[in-house]
Each structure stands twice: as structure tokens, then as C-alpha cells.
Amino acid sequence: MAFDYDLFVIGGGSGGVRAARVAAQDGAKVALAEEDRYGGTCVIRGCVPKKLMVFASEYAGVVEDAKSYGWAIEPGQFDWDVFRGRLNDELDRLENVYRNLLKNSGVETFDQRAHLEDAHTVVLADGTKKTAKHILLATGGRPVKPGVPGDELGITSNDIFHLDELPESILIVGGGYIASEFAGILNGLGVDVTQYYRGAQILRGFDDEARGLVSEEMCQRGVNLHLGTDIIDLQQEGDKIRVRATNGKEALFDKVMFATGRAPNTEGLGLAEVGVELGRKGEVVVDDYSQTAVPSIYAIGDVTDRVNLTPVAIREGMAFVETVFKGNPTKPDHDLIPTAIFTQPEMGTVGLSEEDARDQEPIEVYATSFKPMQQSFAGRSERVLMKLVVSQKTRKVLGCHIVAPGAGEMIQLAGIAVKMGATKEDFDRTVAVHPTMSEELVTMKTPVRTG
Template structure:
């Protein structure tokens, strides 16, 4: 049977674009459909614009520090319009690069929604049908807002980048990394920022000591962090939103942003009707090689709800091409993935938290907390934390956790050592680079705790 394409990809995000490009570069005929903007969550409404906003929000403290170092620096305030204009121009530029990469690879792109009609047929929004030997679903995820009275007044991380003006006050609801990152961003930009989280501490699932350090730093920076608190109702009050919380308080905010979860973008694609299994959240169920129950249909990235990170989606896309087009069955490696959380203070982590490691086996914990030289000289009290979780039996470093300026950059390099199976003694044998913050990772000689 002949097909229009060897591969048809639904979704023009990082994972789908990479899979399409690599397959096409290897000689496959490839089609791709994207109903929104190319680049997906990461480039258009996620990591890239968020990181640029993080940079923007860090300048006030840099100005303060500069004065402490003897620089005569004046601060005339933040111009949202100037920043927003440059941000949108940069996203347009990046989207253009994605489109060009696809075209240069020989991928045929369709700027419209696509659904799956049968195991080898894709139906485009204009009614056109395209057949393919293999179909790859890479439609990503989408932020969700729980239903409650007034929930329609909330925005999500999708809309935060497109505010017409910077609000004077904002409530951010959620305790994950997206909520916590945006609390730091808005606070840094001069917005009066409140964060509600229904649990006992933000960043659930991460190392407890690390998340406590982050939360303390956020509060110290001026964020009104209210844990064990949730919204019960919201109502419009003039040009503000009146929020009632679970403690009975009523507070007015200019903007309320919800970051309480994301759902896989699988609704209405026609997958279930074909026998593709979906999980409780709508995630596409796949095997170790990203294959669904329908042999010709595969899925990668956030729509599978495995590890929802851009570099992971890209690696899943590469593994898919290796498996299907290069005759080399490759399972994406989801073990020991380094992660950065761009909160303020920033956090980097790889491997097991102290809590999870202790459940698994006897461990030693090496940790230190101190004020970094640069900020300490400037009179700021932000604390840095470095931590290694070590197996007593094998001496392997099971987890590394850093809370510090530039923690994301640090954890990328520490992640290589942990992924290679480095032992505590390997760290000890490495000569310290002085004076740096990360030298502490190789100078901690005595465990602070053993379990």
C-alpha cells in the first residue's frame, strides 16, 4: 500500500519538529500540521519567554548590588511596553527559525488542526485527508483551571506573557515550579505578589531542605507566600477581582493567575475511537518505544505525561526516529534528568531527594548553607544551599541539590557526574575551583546526617 508520507506529525512543538526534521533529513517523506504557532509551549508560551522575564525581573537587585559595589546607578523603573514589544519580536524570530528548519529539511507543513481519521490517515481542518505509514502525536499540554465560582476570571501561564499592562497586584495560585517561578518574576518586576498553595510547602516532590530554602528566599524577597490556603470564590469588583480564600479572607487583586496543573492535549484528536489508550488525565499511553496500542501511531512529549520537559520531548523524538526509521530500537532514557527551577532563588536538582533516597536505602547526607560572597558583600542575606545525597553501600551520589544564583547552569555540569555514577570519593578527589560557590560540592568531608 502506498502512502502520501512515510511520517505525519501532529504538533509543531520542540519534540514534533525535531522528529520531523531528523526523519526527513534521513530521506523519509514527512508532513506536519500545527494549528497554532510553531515552537510549541517552550518557545511560544513557556521556557523561553519565561526565562527572558526572569532576566528582566532580576535587574532591580543587580542595580542594588551595583550601588553597594560603588557604582552610581540610577533606576527609573520598568517599562512593560518596551520589554513586551521586544519579547514578542524575539518569539516571532524563533518561530521563523522553526519554520525555516522544517522547510530546509524537506518537511511539508500545514498551518491547521489535524485529527486522526484511521490508523494511517490524518484529517486536516480544511477537509483534506493525508495518509502516512506512521503517525506521530506530539500535541503537548495545556494549562487547566479548576471550576469554582468566578474561575473564568483567572488567567494562566498562556496569558501572562500578553498582559496589556503590568498589574499593581497579582495572586498566583499553585505551588509547582510554574507558579513559584512567576511569583518571583512578578515580584521582581515590582508587582505586589501573593502566592496561594493548598499544601504545606511549595515545590512538592523536590528535596525538602531545598524547597524550604527556596520558599524562605521568596518570602525574604517580599512575596506574600500563603501555604495551606486556596481560593473558594472570585468575583469582579470594578476593575479588580475580589478573592475569597479558605481562611475566610477577602482580598482585591488586579490579576489572578492559576498554575495548578496542565492536561495533555489529546482531546478531540480521534485517538480513543481508534483504540489508542488514554489515561485518567487524557495522557496518551505508550510503551518504552513511544508506540501506542495502534502499531502505526506513536506519541511523544507532554501529551504522554511522562517527563514534561522540552529536552525530554526532543530526546523522545530522536529515539522514535532511531526506532522507526533507522532500525535501531531505542527507548528514551528518563533516568537521572537534571532539572532547573528558575525561582528566585534558583534551584537545580538531579537524582533522588533526601526523602526518597532514605526510603530506598541507608544514606549519608552532605550539605552546607552559606551567604555567597557577591551578595554578602552587597549586604543581601540570600542563602545558598549545596547538598549531596550518598549511598552508604555503593558510595554513589544518588542526588545533588543546589539553591543558588546560576543553579541551573551548575546542575547541568553536576548532572553529568551523577549520570556517570560518580561516587562521593570522585567528588572529593576533584580539586576545588576557588573562590566559587560550587567548590562546596567537592569540599564537604563530613556528613550532616546519616539514615
């Protein structure tokens, strides 16, 4: 049978665009359908705009610190309209970059929704049918609300960039990295921020000591964090929202933002009907090579709910092209992925937490917490953390955890060493770069704990 395309990609985010582009450059005939904006969650409503908001929110502190260093400058007012206008211009520019990357690679694009009719047929929203030898699902995920009465009154992370004006007060519900990042961002922009999380500590799954310090510092900076607290319901009261909480309190907020989880975008795609297996959360079940239960259909990125990070989706897309179009079966590597959480303070992590490592084998823990020079000179009391988790048997560094300004930049480089299997003695042999915060990673000589 002759197909219209060698590959049809559904989803124009980072993973789908990369796979489409590389396959086309390798000589395949490729099409891609995207119902919304090109660039997906990361570029349009995730990492990129969020990081720009992080930058914006940090300038108030920079001005205060500058005065301590002798600069005769006074804090001004943050203008949301100016920032939002610049942000929208930048996102438009990036979307055009993505469109041009596809166009210049020879990928045919359809700006509409698509669903599957069978193992080789895609139906576009206008009724047009296209056939392809291979179909790649890269539809990503979306934020979901918790299903409590009145949750339609709340917003999600998708909506935060489109607010007409910054609220005076906001309740953020959730304790993951999205909730905690936006708590820091909005607090830095001058919003009165309250955060409710039902668990005992924010950033579940990360190293306990590191997330404990992040939580402590967020509170010091003015985030009103309530742990062990969930919401019962929301009610409109004038132009505010009344929230009842499980701790017995009621409070009024201008806005309520839910960051209570994400779901894979698999609804209405016709996946189950054509035989694609879905998991408990609606995620597409794939094997090590991103292949679904239907041999001609593959899936990458957040829709598979493996490791929901943009660079991972891109790696999965590249591995798919290697496997299917280059005859080189390649499994995406999900082991030892460095990660940055852009809370305030920032956190970078790679490898195992102290808790997970201890469950696995006997370990040594090297850690130090201190006031960094730049902030200490300015009179701030903030602390940073540098931590290595080491195998007693192999001496390998099993985990590296950093809570500090610029932790994301540091963990990228530390991640190379950990991924290579560096030992504690390899770290020790490396000369310190002085004076820096990160030099502590190579100067810690005595374990603070063993176990």
C-alpha cells in the same frame, strides 16, 4: 498500500519538529500539522519567554548591588511595553527559525488543526485527508483552571506574556514550579505578589530542604506566600477581582493567575475512536518505545505525561526516529534527568531527594548553607544551599541539590557526574575552583546526617 507520507506529525513543538526534521533528513517523506505557532509551549509560551522575564526581573537587584560595589547609578522604571515589544520580536524570530528548519529539511507543513480518521489517515481542518505509514502525536499540554466559581476571571501562564500592562497586584494560585517561578518574576518587576498554595510547602516532589530554602527566600524577597490555602471563588468587583480563600480571608487583586496543573492535548483528535489508549488524565498511553496501542501511531512529549520537559520531548523524538526509521530500537532514557527551576533563588536538582533516597537505602547527607560572597558583600542576607545525597553502600551520589544564583548552569555539569555514577570520593578527589559557590560540592568532608 501506497501512503502519501512515511510520517505525519501532529504538533509543531520542540519534540514534533525535531522528529519530523531528523526523519526527513534521513530520507523519509514527512508532513507536519500545527494549528497555532511553531515552537510549541517552550518557545512560544513557556521556557524561553519565561527565562527572558526572569532576566528582566533580576535587574532591579543588580542595580541595588552595584551601588554597594561603588557604582553611582540609580534604579530606573521598568517599561513593560518596551520589554514586551522586544519579547514578541524574539518569539517571532524563533518561530521563523523553527519554520525554516522544517522547510530546509524537506518537511511539508500545514498550518491547521488535524485529527485522526483511522490508523493511517489524518484529516486536516479544511477537510483534506492525508495518509501516512506512521503517525506521531506531539500535541503537548495546556494549563487548566481549577473549576471553582468565577475561575473564568483568572488567567493562566499562557496569558501572562500578552498583558497590556503589568498589574499592580496579582494572586498566583498554585505551588508548582510554574507558579513559584512567576511569583518571583512578577515580584522582581515590581508587582505586589500574593501566592496561595493548598499544600504544606511549595515545589512538591523536590528535596524538602531545598524547597524549604526557596520558599523562605521568596518570602524574604517580598512574595506574600500563604501555604495550606486554597480559593473558594472569584467575583468581579469594579476593575478588580475579589477572592475568597479557605483561610477565611477575602482580598482584592488586579489579576489572578492559575498555575494549578496542566492537561495533555488529546481532546478532539479522534484518538479513542481509532483505538489509542488514553490514561486517567487524558494522556496518551505508550510503551517504552513511545508506541501507542495502535502499532502505526506513536506519541512523544507532554501529551504522554511522562517527564514533561522540553529536552525530554526532543530525546523522545530522536529515539522514535532511531526506532522506526533507522531500525535501531531505542528507549528514551528518563533516569537521572537534571532539572532547573527558575525561581528566585534558582534551584537545580538531579537524582533523588533526601526523602526518596532514605526510603530506598541507608544514606549519608552532605550539605552546607551559606551567604555567597557577591551578595554578602552587597549587604544582602540571602543564603544558598549545596547538598549531596550519598549511598552508604555504593558511595554513589544519588542526588545533588543546589539553591543558588546560577544553579541551573551548575546542575547541568554536576548532572554529568551523577549520570556517570560518580561516588562521593570522586567528588572529593576533584580540586575546588576557588572562590566559587560550587566549590562546596567537592569540599564537604563530614556528613550532616545519616539514615
